[in-house]
Amino acid sequence: MLKINQLHKSYPIGDSSLHVLKGIDLDVESGEMVAIMGSSGSGKSTLLNIIGMLDEADSGDYILDDVPIKNLNEKKAAIYRNKFLGFIFQSFNLINYKNALENVALPLYYQGLKRKERQEKGKFHLKKVGLLDWAHHLPSELSGGQKQRVAIARALAANPKLLLADEPTGALDTTTSYEIMEFLQQLNDEGKTILIVTHEEDIAEMCKRVVRLRDGIIMEDKKVNQVRASQYV
């Protein structure tokens, strides 16, 4: 599903440069739910951004679903992002002047689907996250948890191979966090591959595998016994 080999990335800071990722090797199989952990500055977000093609690595190989991701031009990267990846952000990143349904349907617009089809698929996914009744509300009229669920519906809409979540619960309280995690676990049960960046232990324990980063290298990579979020909800 996902193969990463000796990935390096540094950011220029003034005259010098900050070496953020110092050779990362990572294999993720289809259907896995992986938590990437680490303190701030460990490089976990950078790793996720490179996996998400939001950022480019300096060196190393990255193969996603047997497609080498390298030297992409903007257009190709856009197509790959649309086809392979669904994003969930800490700050939701919904477009504030579009209602829930329009936000969910936006990736489908960039897939070139017809309006009717977009509406149907959008509604289907909103129903899946339990927000069909809120389809015509603007993000400002939704709670944090609801916003994140709209964002998840949007990430799912294009039926991506891989879901990438960057601190998906970072802006939510514990109960809402667990609700979101429960939902992500459900998606994983249905076979979605999910990568979650987090620095919260309890969230990490709800995944099936935990990868710990420190100073740009992988310290630990182990399977864990998944804690079901449903028991807290």
Add this chain to the structure above:
Amino acid sequence: MFDLDLWREIFQSMNKNRTRSILSGFTVAFAILLFTILIGIANGLGNTFQEGFADDAINAIFIRTGNTTKAYDGLQAGRRIQLKNEDFDFINEEYKDKIQYSTVRIFKNVNASYKGEKNNYSVRAVNPDHQFLEKSIMKDGRYISQLDLQNKSKFIVIGRLVEEDLFSKESALGEYINLSGIQYKVVGVFTDEGNDNEERIIYMPASTAQLLYGNNDYVDSITLGYNPDLSVDEAIAFSNKLTKRLKDRFSVAPTDQSAVRVFNMALQNKGVSQLQFGLGLIIIVIGLGTLIAGIVGISNIMIFIVKERTKEIGIRKALGAPPRKIVSLILLESIIITAITGYIGLVLGVAVLEWANPLLEDYFIKEAGVSKNIVITATIVLVLAGSLAGYLPAKKASKIKPIVALRND
């Protein structure tokens, strides 16, 4: 290709971000409004100007004579200089290539009567060319012809107001008017853009007047239209030469300012054309100034809009929007707003000018207005400038890595 979805996206974004749309629209509408009004007023000034000199042909040279004030060549001062037909022929012969039109003028005052209606009018006995020098516009019938001149016909051409006075509402054409005891047939009625007095004039053939009033070959003045191919300086040189020649012919002292007087409109035209050039320059400066102000305004707003939308651009890119679609989204939105509001500004500006026209006439601004082409060109320039100003930052924004755009809060 017409992309309905793209237009939906654009109109939603315009509609949901009203402040932004109105702000950019206002800038363009206001710039075009100002542009229209200022150019309109400048044009109005130009019109007033033009009209002030529209009465007579602008290439006219007037020749009059009077009494000599200086003794010269053995002749006493105080001698009367009388122009005659032979002088007119002499001038026409001598300066054929420099003259476009030429006419004599003989002035009389007459009592005109028609079926009990009576009034005093000035008569000008002239040659056919006089029509073009005075810019008489024929309303009915025809002007004095060369044939009338040869036949010494008792034909007259009367002004619009003469017709109104004597015939009230009826047509004077073909009727006979009694001028101080002699019957004349009206062969034409003319109008004139100059003042009303010009339309209270009666024209007759010069030869007829000479025959009937004194039986001589005297003329009161000669009016020439110099060849329009002559430059202003050449025309002035021509009239100077002519003056000298005539003074010679009449044995008048070269320094005598009274005996032979030649007035050349070219002298006046020189000032007029300089003023007109100045006015044109002012129009250009005003137009360019307003346009540049508008361009700067819309450019600033476009840069601001792109900045404001950076995060949205990041989100769209993360969801798989290709850069081209992002650029076209932003650009088309700005083009639509500027085009629509530019048009609104144009309509408003024209409406303001229409409304203000009667008021402005008191300030020597006549028929203030703009040519649609100028304003539409100005609007297109603004739209293009706005697009260009939006394109560069939009292009740049579409190239930002999504992660950078998303980080931008």
